[in-house]
Amino acid sequence: MDFSTILKTVGILAAVSAGLSVIISIAESVLNNYGECELDVNNGKRLLKVKGGSSLLSLLASEKIFIPSACGGKATCGLCKVAVIDGGGPLLLTEEPYISQEERAQHMRLSCQVKVKGNMKLLIPEDLFNIREFVCELVEVEDMTYDIKRLRMKLPPGQTIEFKAGQFVQFYSKPYGKVKEEAFRAYSISSKASEKDHIELLIRLVPNGIVTNYVHTALNVGDAVKMSGPYGDFYLRGNCEELIMIAGGSGLAPIRSLVYDVIEKGLPHRMRFFFGANTLRDLYYMDEFRQIEKDYPQFTFIPCLAFPKPEDNWDGVSGFVTVALQEQVDSAQGKEAYLCGSPGMLDACIKILHDKGFDDQAIFFDKF
Ligand SMILES: Cc1cc2nc3c(=O)[nH]c(=O)nc-3n(C[C@H](O)[C@H](O)[C@H](O)COP(=O)(O)OP(=O)(O)OC[C@H]3O[C@@H](n4cnc5c(N)ncnc54)[C@H](O)[C@@H]3O)c2cc1C
Ligand code: FES
Incomplete structure (x- = not known):
């Protein structure tokens, strides 16, 4: 086959394919036109x-x-x-x-x-119908660990958000880089429910994740960010004497809001917060939770490192958070459990809680 025949064939194929795509798009618009x-x-x-x-x-x-x-x-x-x-x-x-x-x-x-x-x-x-959309201004971004950022957003002047500590918002990313469309994901509110004109989120970078890469690479202080909320049924019931709180990674977010809620409302519940991480570099808000422990004897903070490194000089609990839970929680009597973190960690913890006599009505969680 000579060169001009090849060119002609390629041209005909291109024309046929262009024609087909026009027919397909017309068909799609007709078929999808539901009026x-x-x-x-x-x-x-x-x-x-x-x-x-x-x-x-x-x-x-x-x-x-x-x-x-x-x-x-x-x-x-x-x-x-x-x-x-x-x-x-x-x-x-x-x-x-x-x-x-x-x-x-x-x-x-x-x-x-x-x-x-x-x-x-x-x-x-x-x-x-009470859920609303907010376009906020990003006023602070802080690296909490190598892969978790804290975002602080200011609601538009005169607007407030009413939420129960533990609930989440849907956060929208804009098109960026190769991502051509808006996307949205759920993020638990980490700030105090009493602070109604700002929202804080803790967002962990997920490799190749659309929204978390937007947050970690494309978002800047001063940008407008769209959110809707509040959503979810992960909030305090409090029909008990003690709250067993368990989190891993960015699962700390709603627990932080819950801890402050109990303190600010002067509720009588004792609180034990088990925070699981791999190594020292995965821990954050340590000083803050240690300070709460000093100021409020009803609160105990138990960070657990699964794989402490020698250079971490870790003298706290070593091992998975499940081990600490197994050793330190004796029974379900007078307790409710609030868990937030990865499905694997939560499933393992919930199994232990069941073994200790917690029934499902006393266990509340958000898995992500
Ligand atoms: C109620 C609720 C509250 C949440 N609160 C928080 C929060 O406070 N902070 C926070 O950082 N995240 C939170 N999440 C998770 C969040 O909604 C997103 O799923 C997560 O940030 C990934 O979004 P992405 O767009 O970056 O990844 P996507 O583009 O959705 O996913 C990219 C790839 O990563 C995988 N993937 C998705 N999520 C994870 C993950 N967590 N770990 C490993 N791989 C993953 C997906 O299967 C996919 O293959 C919450 C989820 C729920 C349901
Ligand atoms: S939005 Fe429908 S299953 Fe998640």
């Missing part, structure tokens, strides 16, 4: 007119109804459940792991997976 759809929320209390074709989660958010979601719509957190009484179509494979038989009977769906293709009837808990 205006009506979302009936809570038996006609709210009637929303939306343009079909997107996920229920994103269309509700565009109407300022914020459904909890931590994974950004990837069907991995299972938090975005909404009852779709009519118009949701069949349950999808991606939803099945998160929707129990009981929830299926209540028409529960993952709103990030359900595409709005027509009119729908929805039931949404009234308290979710």
Whole structure:
């Protein structure tokens, strides 16, 4: 085959492929054109007119109804459940792991997976209508460890956030570098619930993570940051004498807020905070928690290093946090447990708590 024939063939193939992509995009726009759809929320209390074709989660958010979601719509957190009484179509494979038989009977769906293709009837808990969106100013960034940053954000003038210590916000990243779209993830609030005009978060860098790399590499003091919240049911119940608090890594965030809440409200609970880390470089807020221990005898801080290095000169508890828990918590009597950290660590700790007689009603956690 001579060179001009090759060129002609390549040209024809390119033209065919361009033609096909035009046909596909026309077909997509026709197929995805579901027109205006009506979302009936809570038996006609709210009637929303939306343009079909997107996920229920994103269309509700565009109407300022914020459904909890931590994974950004990837069907991995299972938090975005909404009852779709009519118009949701069949349950999808991606939803099945998160929707129990009981929830299926209540028409529960993952709103990030359900595409709005027509009119729908929805039931949404009234308290979710209190969730708001804030565009804050980033006023401080501090390196707490080599991979955890503390962000302090100021709410717009005159605006405040009411949250229960332990709850989280959804934090939005903007397009940056090769990431072309906005993304959002859940982050527990680490600051005091009494401080209503600022929010602090502790964000650990996840290799190749979209939002954490945005925070660690692209975000600067003075930038505007979008958040919505508050969300979540990880907050103090306090029907007990003592709170057993357990955290690893950035899981310290909601525990810090909880500790201050108990102190500021003058609650009588004793608190024991087990903080698990690998080596000395993973520990942070040490001086602050040591000071709280001095000022408030009801609080005991137990940092545990799983792999202390000789140069760490560590004279505290050595070993996994599970070992300290096993040795230092005698029984479940009069106690509630609040845990936050990685799934592996939390599962191991919860097993120990069960063995000691804690029932599930006395164990509260956020796994991430
Ligand atoms: C209720 C709740 C509260 C949370 N609070 C905090 C908090 O206070 N501080 C905090 O730093 N994070 C917190 N998280 C985790 C956070 O929401 C994100 O999942 C995390 O920051 C990763 O986001 P990313 O966009 O950088 O990574 P993604 O782009 O989502 O993920 C990139 C890759 O990393 C993997 N990956 C995701 N998360 C982790 C992880 N934690 N460790 C290892 N690999 C991971 C993914 O499977 C994927 O392959 C919380 C999560 C939940 C559900
Ligand atoms: S947003 Fe996480 S499962 Fe839907």
